[in-house]
Amino acid sequence: MNKSDLILKLQDRNDFLSKKDIEDSLNTLIDYISYSLSKNARIEIRGFGSFSVRKRKKRLARNPRSGKSISVPEKYHPYFRSSKALKEALKK
Missing domain, CATH: 4.10.520.10 (IHF-like DNA-binding proteins)
Structure with a gap:
């Protein structure tokens, strides 16, 4: 499963959220994890x-x-x- 597959699965389970909202949330999560790891957290x-x-x-x-x-x-x-x-x- 890649990122776009994950977005589609999340959209199927949460039909009240738009694909854009899910994609933005997932990108924010990935960015925060990357940033935290870069700070050795x-x-x-x-x-x-x-x-x-x-x-x-x-x-x-x-x-x-x-x-x-x-x-x-x-x-x-x-x-x-x-x-x-x-x-x-x-x-x-």
């Missing part, structure tokens, strides 16, 4: 999961074409941890 949605930022350490890697070792600098990446409730729902 943790976002928790109870019953769903939490978003946070993790740091990958500096490491050596190999260039597949030349075979030479290259240094990959440390970098930050988004991380999602699902809640127990979500994990249980997926088991069913």
Whole structure:
């Protein structure tokens, strides 16, 4: 499911909201999560999961074409941890 599919599903379940309102709300949510993660904040949605930022350490890697070792600098990446409730729902 992609973003436009999600918007259509939400519109089917909430016929009193326009597609534009749903799209704006979803964009606002995504923008806020992105902004919060850029500030290294943790976002928790109870019953769903939490978003946070993790740091990958500096490491050596190999260039597949030349075979030479290259240094990959440390970098930050988004991380999602699902809640127990979500994990249980997926088991069913």
